[in-house]
Amino acid sequence: MAFCANVDSYYNYRISLPANAVFLAIFSLSFLAFAAVYGATRKGLGFTVAMLLGVACEIIGYVGRVMSWENQWQENGFLIQIVCLTIGPAFLAAGVYLCLRRIVYAFGPENSRIPPEYYTRIFIPCDVISLVLQATGGGMASVASHNNDPVETGDNIMIAGLSFQVLTLLVFIICCIDFAVRAGTRHRRLGAAAFDQDAAALKLRGSWLFRGFLVALGLATIGIFWRSVYRVAELSRGWSGPLMYRQDLFIGFEGVMIAVACLVLNVFHPSLCFKELMDGAGGIGSKKKARKAAEVVEAREGKSEPVSDVERQSL
CATH class of the missing domain: 1.10.287 (Helix Hairpins)
Incomplete structure (x- = not known):
């Protein structure tokens, strides 16, 4: 296949086939892993649906980038990847949000500033708003691009959705830190009595799988947050901004961040790490x-x- 180095394309760089093929393989395996765990445990339906939708968007997005490697002057591959890779992490964020209330139940609701159920009631609607804005903006921009019309309106709506996602994630991180600080403060003051003394909760908190899950969830949250900040900056100058032409930044801040978020939750899946809470306290x-x-x-x-x-x- 010929490559015209001096002719502008949608990317303004030569897409790396090895890098995008690796991400496509990683997300395909991640999808199968999330589906397999649910098939084996039949637990965590909400979490599984959110993660599968998010990973499916990543798979389709990287298929679009592989299509662009074959012909990066063709519009379809570019539009597929920019829309799917933009909205995919919103689904992944929803899966992360669903986990916090179960963590609160594991340590005891009295350590939380708000009732555990409110974490879901607050953050899931915010995530839906973010997703709707991103999907609407992406659709409008794609139609405009296909018709050779200005894409600024759709792009601005996408940026609004991404910015709202960043804000929601930031508030979520603050809530997690607040819960950890309150739980730690009560533990120093009251000792073991600060936490739920149910036998199942005691066993769960002492397990290395649960502790590993807490670390994994933190890494996934930071990865999705950092990626979302990057995408706001990337799209802030439109589809022809300087960051849009940096493949190294895209691979590092988009591909790697989301791949890590998915893989750590594959390894430390909540249905495996604290299955006691998936149907009991903290269950839907x-x-x-x-x-x-x-x-x-x-x-x-x-x-x-x-x-x-x-x-x-x-x-």
Whole structure:
């Protein structure tokens, strides 16, 4: 295949086939790993769906870049990669957000400034807003580019979505740090009593898998955050800005950051690291089950019907 070095393309650099093929292989294996863990455990459906959607976007995006290697003057490959690789990490961020409330349950909700369920209620809607803005802007910019119209409006909407994602991630990081500080402060003051003393929680906190997951989640969060900051800077000057023409920065801050985020969560998957909490406290249906059980007990006792300890545990 011929390469016209002196003719401007959508990239203004020669796309590296080895680098993009490696990322395509990594994300394909990551997709299979997330699907396999769910198939084996049947736990963490919300987390799995979010991660699979995010990794699928990464796969499609790198397919677009491989298409561009074959012909980087062709529009389709460029549009595929810029849209899919822009919105993919928003799904990955949603998976990260879903994990925090379970971590709070593992240490005890009393260590959190807000109820554990509110982490999901706050951050998931924010992530949806970010995703909608990015997808809408990407779609508008793609249509405009295809019609040879200005792409500034769509690009600005994409930047707004990315900026909102950066803000959401920053607030999430602050909440994580706040929870860690509060838990540490209470532990220094109260000792072991500061944390949940349930046998399952004690065993979980002492496991190396759970500790490894905490580190992995921190790395994934930082990776997605750093990548999002980079993409805001990259797109801030439009599709012809100076950062758009730096393949080295793209590989380092887009490819490597997201690959690390996915791989560490493949290795320290929450369904493997704290499966005790995936269906129990912190699980999706736990609060409803607890409320229903309390209502049953209250109704029985209101009718002067004693409820044995065995029955309470079964509820």
